[in-house]
Amino acid sequence: MPEVLEGIKVLDFTRVIAGTFCTMYMADLGAEVYKVELPGFGEVMRVQPPVKNGESGFFITLNRGKKSIALNLKNEKAKEIINKLVAKVDVVVENFKPGVMKKLGFDYDAFCKINPRIIYGSISGYGQTGPLSDLPSYDLCIQAMCGLMSMNGYPDKPPLRIGNSITDYMSGVLMVVAILGALRHRDSHGGEGQYIDLAMYDAGMTMLENSISRYNLTREIGGLIGSHHPSASPHNVYKTADGFVTIIIIEDNGWKKLARIIDRPELADDPEFCTIVERLSRVEEVDQIVESWSSTKTSAEIMAIFKEEGLACGTVHNVAEVSESAHSKARGMLLEVNQSKMGPVTIPGCPINYSKTPVKEIKPAPLVGEHTKEIICEVLGYSDEEYGKLVDDGIV
Amino acid sequence: MPEVLEGIKVLDFTRVIAGTFCTMYMADLGAEVYKVELPGFGEVMRVQPPVKNGESGFFITLNRGKKSIALNLKNEKAKEIINKLVAKVDVVVENFKPGVMKKLGFDYDAFCKINPRIIYGSISGYGQTGPLSDLPSYDLCIQAMCGLMSMNGYPDKPPLRIGNSITDYMSGVLMVVAILGALRHRDSHGGEGQYIDLAMYDAGMTMLENSISRYNLTREIGGLIGSHHPSASPHNVYKTADGFVTIIIIEDNGWKKLARIIDRPELADDPEFCTIVERLSRVEEVDQIVESWSSTKTSAEIMAIFKEEGLACGTVHNVAEVSESAHSKARGMLLEVNQSKMGPVTIPGCPINYSKTPVKEIKPAPLVGEHTKEIICEVLGYSDEEYGKLVDDGIV
Numbered sequence: 001m002p003e004v005l006e007g008i009k010v011l012d013f014t015r016v017i018a019g020t021f022c023t024m025y026m027a028d029l030g031a032e033v034y035k036v037e038l039p040g041f042g043e044v045m046r047v048q049p050p051v052k053n054g055e056s057g058f059f060i061t062l063n064r065g066k067k068s069i070a071l072n073l074k075n076e077k078a079k080e081i082i083n084k085l086v087a088k089v090d091v092v093v094e095n096f097k098p099g100v101m102k103k104l105g106f107d108y109d110a111f112c113k114i115n116p117r118i119i120y121g122s123i124s125g126y127g128q129t130g131p132l133s134d135l136p137s138y139d140l141c142i143q144a145m146c147g148l149m150s151m152n153g154y155p156d157k158p159p160l161r162i163g164n165s166i167t168d169y170m171s172g173v174l175m176v177v178a179i180l181g182a183l184r185h186r187d188s189h190g191g192e193g194q195y196i197d198l199a200m201y202d203a204g205m206t207m208l209e210n211s212i213s214r215y216n217l218t219r220e221i222g223g224l225i226g227s228h229h230p231s232a233s234p235h236n237v238y239k240t241a242d243g244f245v246t247i248i249i250i251e252d253n254g255w256k257k258l259a260r261i262i263d264r265p266e267l268a269d270d271p272e273f274c275t276i277v278e279r280l281s282r283v284e285e286v287d288q289i290v291e292s293w294s295s296t297k298t299s300a301e302i303m304a305i306f307k308e309e310g311l312a313c314g315t316v317h318n319v320a321e322v323s324e325s326a327h328s329k330a331r332g333m334l335l336e337v338n339q340s341k342m343g344p345v346t347i348p349g350c351p352i353n354y355s356k357t358p359v360k361e362i363k364p365a366p367l368v369g370e371h372t373k374e375i376i377c378e379v380l381g382y383s384d385e386e387y388g389k390l391v392d393d394g395i396v
Numbered sequence: 397m398p399e400v401l402e403g404i405k406v407l408d409f410t411r412v413i414a415g416t417f418c419t420m421y422m423a424d425l426g427a428e429v430y431k432v433e434l435p436g437f438g439e440v441m442r443v444q445p446p447v448k449n450g451e452s453g454f455f456i457t458l459n460r461g462k463k464s465i466a467l468n469l470k471n472e473k474a475k476e477i478i479n480k481l482v483a484k485v486d487v488v489v490e491n492f493k494p495g496v497m498k499k500l501g502f503d504y505d506a507f508c509k510i511n512p513r514i515i516y517g518s519i520s521g522y523g524q525t526g527p528l529s530d531l532p533s534y535d536l537c538i539q540a541m542c543g544l545m546s547m548n549g550y551p552d553k554p555p556l557r558i559g560n561s562i563t564d565y566m567s568g569v570l571m572v573v574a575i576l577g578a579l580r581h582r583d584s585h586g587g588e589g590q591y592i593d594l595a596m597y598d599a600g601m602t603m604l605e606n607s608i609s610r611y612n613l614t615r616e617i618g619g620l621i622g623s624h625h626p627s628a629s630p631h632n633v634y635k636t637a638d639g640f641v642t643i644i645i646i647e648d649n650g651w652k653k654l655a656r657i658i659d660r661p662e663l664a665d666d667p668e669f670c671t672i673v674e675r676l677s678r679v680e681e682v683d684q685i686v687e688s689w690s691s692t693k694t695s696a697e698i699m700a701i702f703k704e705e706g707l708a709c710g711t712v713h714n715v716a717e718v719s720e721s722a723h724s725k726a727r728g729m730l731l732e733v734n735q736s737k738m739g740p741v742t743i744p745g746c747p748i749n750y751s752k753t754p755v756k757e758i759k760p761a762p763l764v765g766e767h768t769k770e771i772i773c774e775v776l777g778y779s780d781e782e783y784g785k786l787v788d789d790g791i792v
Contacts, residue, residue, distance in 0.1 A: 004577035057609025141710030163548035181400035202747035213453025314537030351598035
């Protein structure tokens with residue numbers, strides 16, 4: 001059974017995280033991805049830690065299963081090769097600062113003339129339009145500008161960076177959605193491709209919980225509330241005898257169960273605690289009650305008790321625990337790839353589980369230019385002699 | 397020009413965030429989404445703040461553009477209606493705890509017998525398989541269990557909840573990717589649908605930066621580092637005269653520019669600061685140097701200076717600032733919908749910008765059962781009389 005994107009070819013100008021996360025999923029789902037890199041050094045993430053034998057664990061996670069073609073893009077012959085590839089592929093993805101691809105002669109209008117069927121996706125920090133579109137950006141800045149950071153942290157401290165590149169990841173996956181939608185449209189409506197503009201800023205704004213409508217309706221400004229929640233209590237991270245757990249009680253019935261669990265049955269019907277409104281008015285007290293119990297039990301004990309009662313609870317796992325977890329293994333989320341220099345290494349797997357078209361074996365990430373010859377000779381049909389000349393001229 | 401998902405019909409059993417975020421994007425992109433709710437109260441998010449005239453701003457954001465069919469699912473006649481709809485739709489999405497849909501007789505095997513073309517997507521906290529699959533879960537617990545929370549916070553404090561429901565959002569969008577992939581496969585390979593199992597836990601694991609490979613290769617455990625970064629300095633949130641900005645310098649050349657900007661030219665070539673290795677060894681000192689300058693300027697002044705120099709910087713905007721931002725407006729990310737009870741309200745727009753098939757006007761979210769009659773009579777062809785009987789019998 002072919003994979004869902006088998007037959008789809010992607011010309012990939014992506015770098016760092018947002019764009020590479022997009023084409024990572026396309027490769028996982030069976031697309032053929034040609035990653036364009038500069039000869040020698042290659043993409044900037046190739047030196048990001050952890051590095052072993054010259055390969056980066058971060059890079060190989062985001063670029064598994066892709067093919068690398070190394071081209072000296074300042075050379076006209078290299079541009080000719082790009083243009084020939086454009087004629088052969090379905091999708092182009094890039095995440096340079098707006099304007100960079102145009103300067104290279106690689107903008108949508110140029111590619112569309114060569115291949116009107118092409119879907120061309122651009123991810124950028126602030127998008128291709130709008131007053132901020134030419135600002136330099138990284139996820140750290142976008143988290144700040146789009147409001148996400150103003151909701152992460154403690155009320156008595158500065159806003160805090162969310163501990164992962166959340167706007168990179170979300171914009172990358174949204175671009176996969178956008179591309180698959182555009183492919184569907186192309187293939188069912190006369191074969192016409194199109195351009196897609198996607199901003200990390202916009203992607204971030206979709207994750208602001210209820211706060212846009214809340215501000216619009218009430219002028220309330222969502223802010224820093226630690227691990228609390230405006231409409232649940234208890235809702236926090238609590239110390240245990242050997243770590244931390246998260247506990248969340250939404251319904252008053254859950255509070256009754258909790259009162260019994262923590263051996264404080266009198267709190268079940270205590271008018272100061274038995275309704276969510278009351279518990280929200282004394283969150284600190286609720287937290288103290290819960291933690292004075294949780295800190296006497298191990299996280300595993302608490303998990304077992306809560307599971308028995310049908311209440312939600314989670315142990316705060318560190319990355320070692322997640323990496324050794326039987327559940328992570330059972331879910332196929334600890335994927336071993338065998339890199340040509342680094343050797344075997346475990347990276348996160350693909351979270352999409354299809355019943356009939358499962359993701360096949362995921363191939364390692366390429367070395368810089370590992371597939372240059374294959375792509376130029378087999379996809380574009382250059383002869384060995386012609387290829388040799390490209391090498392001699394320093395074009396590949 | 398039709399929208400990219402025009403003609404696709406979705407039977408939507410989703411609730412709360414993860415599943416509703418998935419079908420929100422499907423509706424945004426032109427699919428017809430039939431949201432199944434219980435008569436009367438409807439979905440649980442309908443009472444989540446902010447509530448105005450009985451409508452929730454959170455609910456209407458996640459459910460814009462969908463149609464609501466209210467059915468008393470305990471009744472066999474209601475199940476018959478569901479089964480008839482299954483024969484008419486392309487996609488089913490649900491995010492109940494594993495097992496709930498089977499108890500209702502609504503599992504994939506049952507629906508597949510009625511309509512083998514159907515794509516059936518299940519989002520759950522831990523997935524349909526694996527040792528944790530039957531644990532109750534909310535995003536708060538999944539953030540803890542999948543390792544994300546262990547990387548969000550300060551080293552001297554407990555791990556902190558990421559201030560938005562990140563695993564809900566990511567799993568929701570990944571499910572759109574999965575469904576669009578399965579639709580592509582169905583329509584190009586004989587019309588066969590399939591089942592998709594997607595876990596918030598797995599989705600969370602894909603956002604752990606480099607930490608899975610890092611642990612595997614070096615046994616280092618990524619942890620709480622505030623707003624710092626293991627390979628950039630400065631990289632933090634800095635006080636300004638009127639708020640906070642994020643500043644990030646990756647290349648040593650950027651440090652030289654920064655030294656000039658902050659009027660400390662002697663630091664440009666100071667061996668204690670001029671290389672990233674040195675700056676990372678004295679992060680606190682670097683932060684003090686930057687903040688002693690930034691705190692004397694407004695955020696807007698700093699943004700202007702950094703833009704001029706081509707360096708990345710971001711003002712920490714609160715939700716009011718994001719909601720009033722000219723950029724948010726220019727990007728179409730402040731979408732006004734006119735709810736039938738709540739009236740006009742601003743919600744986040746759709747971040748996917750197509751050049752040829754733009755997202756058309758997004759319709760309001762439905763009232764409970766607003767489209768029950770339309771769906772039963774127009775889609776399934778019941779007569780007015782038959783529909784009247786369903787009303788009389790308390791089935792709709």
